[in-house]
Amino acid sequence: MLLNAIIPIIIGFGVSGIVSFFFRNKEKVDNGFEFIYYRLSYRKKMMRTLWNLPLIFLALISINIFADLQIYENLIIFILFLSGFFLQLFYNFYRWKKEEI
Secondary structure (H helix, E strand, O other): OHHHHHHHHHHHHHHHHHHHHHOOOOOOEOOOOOOOHHHEOHHHHHHHHHHOHHHHHHHHHHHHHHOOOOHHHHHHHHHHHHHHHHHHHHHHHHHHHHHHO
């Protein structure tokens, strides 16, 4: 059961690392719409992260309704989702302010 959760996470981090490697020296987009997340500036990444907050709550509500989990399992998932969201938000904010200087 645990292996079924770990393998997709490892694959996701691997794909993310490869894509970010290919886009690391490309020009970043700061205005307008850009579909590819890795081509965005840190300011636009932070704004996209904020736009994802309602989707995170919808995902958490869906998990709570449709998954037959105990209360502590739901709490762990809730904490993991929100901590990941806030880590990404603060990292993008920090890098945006660092780029501005």
